[in-house]
């Protein structure tokens with residue numbers, strides 16, 4: 111008889127509705143939802159005790175086990191996904207990042223090998239960091255044979271992985287052809303490069319210069335450029351980690367004009383401001399160095415409004431855990447501090463506390479922005495992102511009254527410093543079920559190395575077919591010369 115588990119006595123909260131119901135899972139799948147379901151013999155019973163039962167969180171933006179200057183980030187695919195499970199996140203979308211000139215397929219195979227140790231389900235966005243005919247072909251292989259349906263483009267990081275307009279235009283057009291979604295890290299890499307050099311030349315080398323080297327306009331320019339490129343090519347576009355009001359305005363403008371633009375926001379950008387870079391302890395200031403940087407406080411209100419209004423769709427973390435020694439590479443020059451902060455463990459609690467407890471989000475909207483939208487945008491729905499019969503049994507039992515103070519001392523992540531250190535939150539996961547098994551229960555982490563499965567994500571069809579028809583209509587070749 112298949113392994114079964116039942117969650118009894120909870121309120122099932124989906125993006126569309128909440129209903130008092132038990133949830134029966136068998137062999138990793140949700141089999142029944144309803145009041146007073148009978149538990150089959152031998153079934154494991156989880157007593158929700160009146161708490162909420164929500165779809166497991168999906169973090170659309172993580173960097174586990176990221177190779178970096180001869181070392182790797184502190185959280186590998188096992189510890190990173192285990193940290194996620196302890197915080198109610200049951201799936202991640204991570205990034206394959208080929209070096210310039212490295213074949214995309216080779217990088218994809220490397221990452222696939224590293225990710226086999228994952229404790230939670232995972233999928234990949236693949237970065238396009240350079241261009242030639244082989245990249246064009248590999249994109250096709252990745253979409254058609256390997257379940258990748260999104261490609262990432264870094265508009266920053268000049269002289270490294272930066273995609274210039276030539277790469278962006280070629281890759282966006284290829285993605286449209288394949289039914290894959292282009293995504294961008296939107297910052298103008300040339301401006302960042304020159305501003306960094308200018309500041310360092312003036313002897314301004316501390317982490318407090320990091321936000322000065324990447325002001326909001328640097329991000330807004332790239333956001334707008336990516337959106338305009340997508341407009342001309344006729345493809346949809348997903349902007350990762352939108353951090354400020356001006357970038358959000360570019361998204362709102364385009365959406366208002368009927369363009370299909372999606373926006374992601376990080377739990378950190380919603381709750382942390384740029385004063386962290388002026389912390390007297392270099393180690394703490396450097397621990398917050400990530401890009402785009404944390405912004406002046408007023409941007410947080412704009413980002414929350416963007417989430418509420420539906421102009422931003424997903425919440426993520428950009429989880430990228432560096433330890434103190436790794437951050438110290440930039441001791442003499444802020445531009446050399448490895449960019450990245452952790453967060454996967456605390457995303458759900460931070461977004462709940464700052465979003466739901468403040469009245470900005472309803473519990474259903476919380477589910478939408480932490481799970482459902484991610485599953486729909488990246489074509490995992492309804493396998494993920496919903497509590498529905500036939501969906502994966504990825505569930506989180508949520509106690510809206512439980513409280514804790516976040517601290518690195520008790521975190522699962524191996525990061526050196528938690529950017530949410532000292533934050534008091536109310537609303538916590540008490541049980542996480544992944545693929546029908548209890549992975550976390552009341553502080554007891556039972557993550558299993560290798561239990562995570564690779565999520566093959568099919569290409570998009572109907573939406574893209576329509577967009578392709580539109581693109582063909584507007585293509586220059588379709589214009590008839592009037593004599």
Ligand SMILES: [Zn+2]
Pocket residue numbers: 171172173428
């Ligand atoms: Zn990232």
